Amino acid sequence: MALTIICILLFTTATVVAYSKLKPKQFGETLPTAPYLFPVFAHTATFAAGDEKLASALKRYAVSEAPIRFRGIGFNFVLLSGKDIIRKALSTANLDWNKISAPLFGGMFGGSEAIVHALQHDNSGIGAKPYPGSNVHPGRRLLRNQILFFSDAFSRGSLDELVPRFVKNLQDWCAESSSVVGSDWVEKPDLYEFVRDILFSCSVDSFFGKNLRQLNPNLDKDFWEYDDNISFLATPMPRWLRPNAIKARDRCHDSMKRWREHAVNESKSLSLQVPEDASWDPVWGLGAIRRRNKLFDATGGLLDKQNRASTDLALLWALTSNVIPASFWYLFEVLASDGLLDRTRMEIAHILGGLNAINEHKFSPADLTNSDLLQSIYAETLRLHVIALITRSVKKEHHIGKWLFPKDQAIIVSSHVEHMNEQWDTSDEKHPCTAFSPDRFLTHEKNESGERRTKFSLDGRQGQWIPFGLGEHMCPGRHFAKQEMIINFAVLISTFDFELLTPKNWRPEDNLSRYGFGTQQPKQKTPFRIRKRAVK
Numbered sequence: 331m332a333l334t335i336i337c338i339l340l341f342t343t344a345t346v347v348a349y350s351k352l353k354p355k356q357f358g359e360t361l362p363t364a365p366y367l368f369p370v371f372a373h374t375a376t377f378a379a380g381d382e383k384l385a386s387a388l389k390r391y392a393v394s395e396a397p398i399r400f401r402g403i404g405f406n407f408v409l410l411s412g413k414d415i416i417r418k419a420l421s422t423a424n425l426d427w428n429k430i431s432a433p434l435f436g437g438m439f440g441g442s443e444a445i446v447h448a449l450q451h452d453n454s455g456i457g458a459k460p461y462p463g464s465n466v467h468p469g470r471r472l473l474r475n476q477i478l479f480f481s482d483a484f485s486r487g488s489l490d491e492l493v494p495r496f497v498k499n500l501q502d503w504c505a506e507s508s509s510v511v512g513s514d515w516v517e518k519p520d521l522y523e524f525v526r527d528i529l530f531s532c533s534v535d536s537f538f539g540k541n542l543r544q545l546n547p548n549l550d551k552d553f554w555e556y557d558d559n560i561s562f563l564a565t566p567m568p569r570w571l572r573p574n575a576i577k578a579r580d581r582c583h584d585s586m587k588r589w590r591e592h593a594v595n596e597s598k599s600l601s602l603q604v605p606e607d608a609s610w611d612p613v614w615g616l617g618a619i620r621r622r623n624k625l626f627d628a629t630g631g632l633l634d635k636q637n638r639a640s641t642d643l644a645l646l647w648a649l650t651s652n653v654i655p656a657s658f659w660y661l662f663e664v665l666a667s668d669g670l671l672d673r674t675r676m677e678i679a680h681i682l683g684g685l686n687a688i689n690e691h692k693f694s695p696a697d698l699t700n701s702d703l704l705q706s707i708y709a710e711t712l713r714l715h716v717i718a719l720i721t722r723s724v725k726k727e728h729h730i731g732k733w734l735f736p737k738d739q740a741i742i743v744s745s746h747v748e749h750m751n752e753q754w755d756t757s758d759e760k761h762p763c764t765a766f767s768p769d770r771f772l773t774h775e776k777n778e779s780g781e782r783r784t785k786f787s788l789d790g791r792q793g794q795w796i797p798f799g800l801g802e803h804m805c806p807g808r809h810f811a812k813q814e815m816i817i818n819f820a821v822l823i824s825t826f827d828f829e830l831l832t833p834k835n836w837r838p839e840d841n842l843s844r845y846g847f848g849t850q851q852p853k854q855k856t857p858f859r860i861r862k863r864a865v866k
Contacts, residue, residue, distance in 0.1 A: 361408055361733055363399040364391040374402030380561065381842045385717070385746060392747045397733050404566075407721075407740035409747070410730075413793030416743050419730050420793075420801035425722035427803045428452055428473055430740055437563045439647070440583045441640040448472060448632055453725075456802060469628035479625065480806035482618035491609040492536055492616060493695050493813055499532040500818060501688075504825045511826060513862050520855040521830070522838075525658040526554070529818060533650055538589070539615035545592055546585035556582045557651050561844055579643075586642040587635060593620075619645075652716070652848035653811045657818045659715045659849070660707060662856060663766045664819070665830050666837060670707075670768055671823065677703050678820050685863075688824040699816050702786040706771040708815055709788065709795065712849075713754070714766055716797035717746040719846035745796045746845075753794060824863070831857040 366372040376387045388409060391398050395412035410419055419425065432449035435441040449472055454460035456477045482488065518524055530550055534543055543549055559575035569576050596613045604611045614620035626633040633641065664670045679685050681701060687693045698704060720743040724735045735741070754763035754770070761767035773787045788795060798805035840850035
């Protein structure tokens with residue numbers, strides 16, 4: 331009898347909650363909740379599992395242009411779906427980013443409790459003037475300082491230094507690769523690892539200078555072991571469950587400390603002082619990194635050695651963990667699509683006056699990154715393979731559409747839900763949202779002479795295409811990431827011949843163990859062969 335009563339109660343609860351999901355408009359301003367079976371536990375198991383189970387649940391219960399609540403032990407958030415409600419939510423100043431994200435800084439990057447607390451309680455905003463009522467110490471306006479640093483690091487002057495250095499590092503690697511790749515075909519076990527190893531060294535040296543890797547010869551290996559555990563580190567799970575994750579993070583942490591100590595000492599001993607506004611510093615790398623130290627010094631001791639190393643590690647992770655797998659996917663999707671490699675080579679040759687211009691150091695990166703075809707492939711690659719969970723919290727009771735969001739309500743937006751939506755299906759049904767289509771972002775229009783031309787466009791996609799987020803906390807490095815992806819692709823296919831050693835139409839799956847943390851890595855290895863291209 332008792333078991334029967336329990337079953338009836340559980341069935342009734344599940345039915346009521348399911349009805350709230352199916353009929354959200356009946357509740358007016360009340361936020362509807364996704365179905366669950368067991369009270370209290372609710373969606374806990376789904377979120378603890380992560381991976382495919384979480385991806386499936388968010389996609390299954392998302393309601394277009396409406397919120398849907400997920401709750402469980404330790405969490406209660408609302409998922410928003412649909413471009414209009416997403417635009418309204420992420421463009422408002424009534425949402426905070428730091429309250430939800432601050433705890434991640436401690437777990438992912440080894441930040442102390444003091445800095446996590448300071449981040450959570452920074453209610454001053456990102457503007458030059460703090461929000462009214464904020465009493466945050468001027469030097470501890472951490473969100474404002476972050477904006478100031480990235481504005482400097484990705485300013486026109488910094489990019490004019492950063493991009494050419496990246497191009498030269500990549501070209502130098504290709505020129506010196508004869509011991510690895512010659513004129514005869516060489517088989518390799520995994521295209522992702524090949525691209526990853528090249529880009530990590532080129533990217534790190536372009537941003538930090540060569541000292542970081544020279545002082546830490548095992549950084550590459552340590553970093554990718556650390557990155558493989560990033561989703562675990564972001565959780566409050568007991569650390570003894572995966573001790574190697576902590577060890578890998580700590581080794582990376584030590585590497586950043588070693589680099590910073592060396593930079594500080596070398597700066598003191600330099601006989602020729604580098605100008606304050608220099609875009610490049612031979613010790614620190616990008617000039618913005620050295621200038622950031624003034625922001626650190628003004629925090630009244632909050633940014634000690636540990637927290638400076640944590641901030642440096644966060645910067646290293648932000649610069650590499652997403653753009654490198656995205657660059658792999660860019661190359662893979664072109665190689666796996668019939669005829670697309672030839673199209674891209676013809677496009678590059680047309681822009682530069684021949685493929686050899688890349689090897690002769692005679693090209694403008696902007697010419698490539700403005701290519702309509704190359705931009706469309708870039709946008710489609712990110713649509714398919716970037717899975718970001720954009721998080722916000724409500725600063726004060728706030729309406730979004732007809733729904734009332736209470737103060738401190740956590741909100742998330744899933745790029746995966748929005749990118750894997752039938753809104754991306756083409757009218758001819760040949761290119762569903764789940765498939766790669768290099769021309770998906772190309773439009774056809776007539777110029778003044780009446781000639782038809784193809785143009786890359788994101789018009790009408792705001793709130794639909796969100797690999798970098800949206801609003802004031804949109805990824806500040808997105809422009810450099812785009813250049814890095816396209817330049818890497820152009821240099822590699824102009825220098826080498828590639829052939830996939832995989833069955834026709836085969837593609838590796840996205841490894842959803844990193845669900846929510848950006849670009850997904852491939853789940854399976856991609857064997858291939860490579861050789862130097864003959865100069866024509």
